[in-house]
Amino acid sequence: MTPTAGPYAGTSRLDAARRTLELEALGDDPRIDLLVIGGGVTGAGVALDAASRGLRTVLVEARDLAFGTSRWSSKLVHGGLRYLASGRIKVARESAVERGVLMTRTAPHLIRALPQLVPLLPDLLRPGQATLIRTGFHAGDALRLTAGTPGALLPRVRRIDADRTRRLAPGVRTDGLRGALVAHDGQLVDDARLVVALARTAAQYGASVLTRVRAEQVTGTSARLVDTLTGQELAVRAGAVVNATGVWAGEVDTSIRLRPSRGTHLLVDAQALGNPTAALTVPVPGSTSRFVFALPQQLGRVAIGLTDEDAPGPIPDEPQPTEAELSFLLDTVNAALETALTRADVRGAYAGLRPLIDTGDGSTADISREHAVLENPDGVVTVVGGKLTTYRKMAEDAVDAAVRLRGLSARACWTARLPLIGAPGHRDSRPLPTGEGGAGPVPASLVARHGGAAHEVLAAGESAPIAEGLDVTRAEIAYAVTHEGALDVADVLDRRTRIGLVAEDAERARKAVEEIVGECRGAGQEG
Ligand SMILES: Cc1cc2nc3c(=O)[nH]c(=O)nc-3n(C[C@H](O)[C@H](O)[C@H](O)COP(=O)(O)OP(=O)(O)OC[C@H]3O[C@@H](n4cnc5c(N)ncnc54)[C@H](O)[C@@H]3O)c2cc1C
Numbered sequence: 001m002t003p004t005a006g007p008y009a010g011t012s013r014l015d016a017a018r019r020t021l022e023l024e025a026l027g028d029d030p031r032i033d034l035l036v037i038g039g040g041v042t043g044a045g046v047a048l049d050a051a052s053r054g055l056r057t058v059l060v061e062a063r064d065l066a067f068g069t070s071r072w073s074s075k076l077v078h079g080g081l082r083y084l085a086s087g088r089i090k091v092a093r094e095s096a097v098e099r100g101v102l103m104t105r106t107a108p109h110l111i112r113a114l115p116q117l118v119p120l121l122p123d124l125l126r127p128g129q130a131t132l133i134r135t136g137f138h139a140g141d142a143l144r145l146t147a148g149t150p151g152a153l154l155p156r157v158r159r160i161d162a163d164r165t166r167r168l169a170p171g172v173r174t175d176g177l178r179g180a181l182v183a184h185d186g187q188l189v190d191d192a193r194l195v196v197a198l199a200r201t202a203a204q205y206g207a208s209v210l211t212r213v214r215a216e217q218v219t220g221t222s223a224r225l226v227d228t229l230t231g232q233e234l235a236v237r238a239g240a241v242v243n244a245t246g247v248w249a250g251e252v253d254t255s256i257r258l259r260p261s262r263g264t265h266l267l268v269d270a271q272a273l274g275n276p277t278a279a280l281t282v283p284v285p286g287s288t289s290r291f292v293f294a295l296p297q298q299l300g301r302v303a304i305g306l307t308d309e310d311a312p313g314p315i316p317d318e319p320q321p322t323e324a325e326l327s328f329l330l331d332t333v334n335a336a337l338e339t340a341l342t343r344a345d346v347r348g349a350y351a352g353l354r355p356l357i358d359t360g361d362g363s364t365a366d367i368s369r370e371h372a373v374l375e376n377p378d379g380v381v382t383v384v385g386g387k388l389t390t391y392r393k394m395a396e397d398a399v400d401a402a403v404r405l406r407g408l409s410a411r412a413c414w415t416a417r418l419p420l421i422g423a424p425g426h427r428d429s430r431p432l433p434t435g436e437g438g439a440g441p442v443p444a445s446l447v448a449r450h451g452g453a454a455h456e457v458l459a460a461g462e463s464a465p466i467a468e469g470l471d472v473t474r475a476e477i478a479y480a481v482t483h484e485g486a487l488d489v490a491d492v493l494d495r496r497t498r499i500g501l502v503a504e505d506a507e508r509a510r511k512a513v514e515e516i517v518g519e520c521r522g523a524g525q526e527g
Helices: 016-028 041-052 081-085 089-106 129-146 162-168 191-204 246-252 323-334 388-406 444-459 474-482 489-496 503-526
Strands: 031-037 057-061 111-119 158-160 180-188 208-211 213-216 222-227 233-243 261-269 279-283 291-297 301-305 346-354 371-375 381-385 465-467 470-473
Touching (some): 016 208, 016 233, 016 503, 041 057, 041 191, 041 233, 057 191, 081 129, 111 162, 111 291, 129 180, 162 180, 180 191, 191 208, 191 489, 246 346, 279 323, 301 323, 371 388, 381 388, 444 470, 465 503, 474 489
Parallel strands (some): 031 233
Antiparallel strands (some): 158 180, 222 233, 261 301, 291 301
């Protein structure tokens, strides 16, 4: 029996009852083909890759989907430009190809083309820097072409005048402004939503996705699974085990030593920057390759990031930004703004950890952009590094390695042609359900977060906002519990939605979210 036989077979619906059922099924028959440890973008990608190749797959996540680094990113689907600058052509091309796959086939519903502009302000750019940036942008464009991504999707590099610059980014300083250079990249509506879409699509292909389940005593063919909700333990035997625990990889496989680096973003109201529709790219003084970005986000915010700080020591559950990082980000972006932002404008801040491999001689090898697939003497396959953009290739490489090393029988990888839940072409996707079910016009923000699954979301509840001024519907809260595997209020506030990024917003929404989560969990138990 597959773990997902029964009422959930062939469905992408994740809820508490499915979790219980699948844990029971695993207890009855603990032999599986592939155990994936970690429910970030990498682990969810591995689970989808393996399940869609026909392997009996179980993913365990100690906390919640996207609990780790995968929710703290800049949410960009990169074309690899920065790797070109350092001569890493293969990584750059891989990034551009994967960006194209995501934007054309697997998740176009979650990604938009984001104009990124570098304002031409003489005192902001060093002599020759504009030429250097323009050359880099053109190289990025060439990469897009070779990756086969159409210009209609990601428009070509161009220079715009000062008026147009101010229309796209109204906060930019006018004094001396000669226009801007503009290039386009992909931007996810939210990183955690990509993880949820991956996990649900994996579940549809038969993977068991088990949150609040920690893997311990991991070998290449076995692990002890602890249900952190009940304390119950279960020993599984697997054809292969893939460790996709990101910065925690060294805890699962002690032969791996990581030395993380922290990247921090702060959040301000979009209004404080005149509601920009483009990202602002501001060079860091004294560096030719570092920039601070002001990235328009959902829920009416702009994220300003990011830093790169050595973060040795134990891995915290939620890394915390420092005051120095916030000051650095504000000082850098303010150099391009008409009205400087102050600490009073900061509505929230978040930090994530990049995994760097500690080579043991005091230096680190930067695999935070390139990924590595490693096998330890016990046979555990670890996949670490890379980025959100390249999760699919990382997953393919990890499953290929597991299949090869352990002699598993599996079809070839085909995830580059596999639309995720909500994407056009996914079998459950439907066109925009305007006015369906008496719900009235569908909020554009809901469609941006759910794509072709919007009709299903609206069927789960009301289209009224969860709190005044927050464009997250009550239906999305219910859907998070009934279809997206949210088990409690924190899962909903902090990962299925990103209301929790601004503490004040979370407090405004908390009571209503608690009520809906309670109702849905109660109804689930009765059913
Ligand atoms: C600041 C920052 C900005 C970034 N911006 C971008 C960007 O704009 N675009 C881009 O493409 N990439 C970006 N990246 C890179 C990208 O975010 C990461 O490469 C990616 O999210 C890593 O995902 P992961 O699944 O490997 O790790 P994680 O997301 O950390 O997932 C690991 C999971 O494993 C779980 N886990 C740990 N131990 C166990 C255990 N014993 N049992 C079960 N589960 C366990 C954890 O709870 C966690 O959920 C950024 C990275 C950082 C740090």
